Amino acid sequence: DSGVTQTPKHLITATGQRVTLRCSPRSGDLSVYWYQQSLDQGLQFLIQYYNGEERAKGNILERFSAQQFPDLHSELNLSSLELGDSALYFCASSRGQGASYEQYFGPGTRLTVT
Amino acid sequence: ELKVEQNPLFLSMQEGKNYTIYCNYSTTSDRLYWYRQDPGKSLESLFVLLSNGAVKQEGRLMASLDTKARLSTLHITAAVHDLSATYFCGHGSSNTGKLIFGQGTTLQVKP
Numbered sequence: 001d002s003g004v005t006q007t008p009k010h011l012i013t014a015t016g017q018r019v020t021l022r023c024s025p026r027s028g029d030l031s032v033y034w035y036q037q038s039l040d041q042g043l044q045f046l047i048q049y050y051n052g053e054e055r056a057k058g059n060i061l062e063r064f065s066a067q068q069f070p071d072l073h074s075e076l077n078l079s080s081l082e083l084g085d086s087a088l089y090f091c092a093s094s095r096g097q098g099a100s101y102e103q104y105f106g107p108g109t110r111l112t113v114t
Numbered sequence: 115e116l117k118v119e120q121n122p123l124f125l126s127m128q129e130g131k132n133y134t135i136y137c138n139y140s141t142t143s144d145r146l147y148w149y150r151q152d153p154g155k156s157l158e159s160l161f162v163l164l165s166n167g168a169v170k171q172e173g174r175l176m177a178s179l180d181t182k183a184r185l186s187t188l189h190i191t192a193a194v195h196d197l198s199a200t201y202f203c204g205h206g207s208s209n210t211g212k213l214i215f216g217q218g219t220t221l222q223v224k225p
Contacts, residue, residue: 002156033212043202043215056210090156092213099145099206100164103213105157 003027004093004106012112018079021109025072025093031055032074033094033103034066038087049074050097081113116141118205120216128224130192135219137186137203145206146179146186147213150199157202161188193223 003026013019025032034046045058049068060066063081068074078085088108094101117140127133137146145164149157161170163179163186170177174197176189186203200220204213 045212056212099208099211107156
């Protein structure tokens with residue numbers, strides 16, 4: 001158990017819908033990272049927050065947005081869902097924001113869009 | 115654009131054999147991570163390599179980093195079935211820490 005929690009574990013929804021994925025980092029960690037894992041795209045970095053502020057963006061679609069709240073938990077919002085958004089979404093957290101800080105991954109949320 | 119490439123992508127080996135997984139990346143870096151993923155599960159951190167020449171070992175796995183060659187290796191010694199999993203290397207951005215992953219190497223160890 002990494003100490004990072006994600007809810008829900010599974011989510012099944014229809015195309016065009018909107019969902020929110022939630023992540024609680026390990027106690028004391030200030031950075032939160034979101035990654036998407038799919039068969040065709042592999043494991044991709046989406047976005048990073050550090051202490052409430054956005055720090056880095058990867059291949060994140062405009063239909064997706066995220067935020068980190070004052071209690072440091074983070075939410076990833078996915079809207080106008082398409083079949084291709086079906087994937088495993090991981091959240092990771094680290095103490096700081098540089099590469100010297102090891103990232104710990106949550107169990108993931110499996111999103112299925114039908 | 116940074117690229118991280120692993121090879122092989124699939125590796126089937128007999129128990130007791132040795133093998134190496136290679137991870138090449140396209141920019142200078144001294145931050146390289148190795149993770150293990152079991153089917154349907156999350157990523158488990160194996161090694162953090164933070165400087166040129168770093169070598170770390172845990173059980174039958176040993177990882178090394180050569181920043182001049184932009185190459186990291188994960189060596190498996192005397193493989194056992196429990197090592198069957200997918201292994202990812204990830205290049206860490208020095209300022210943000212975001213990880214760019216390779217494609218993953220699926221290791222299948224046969225009895």
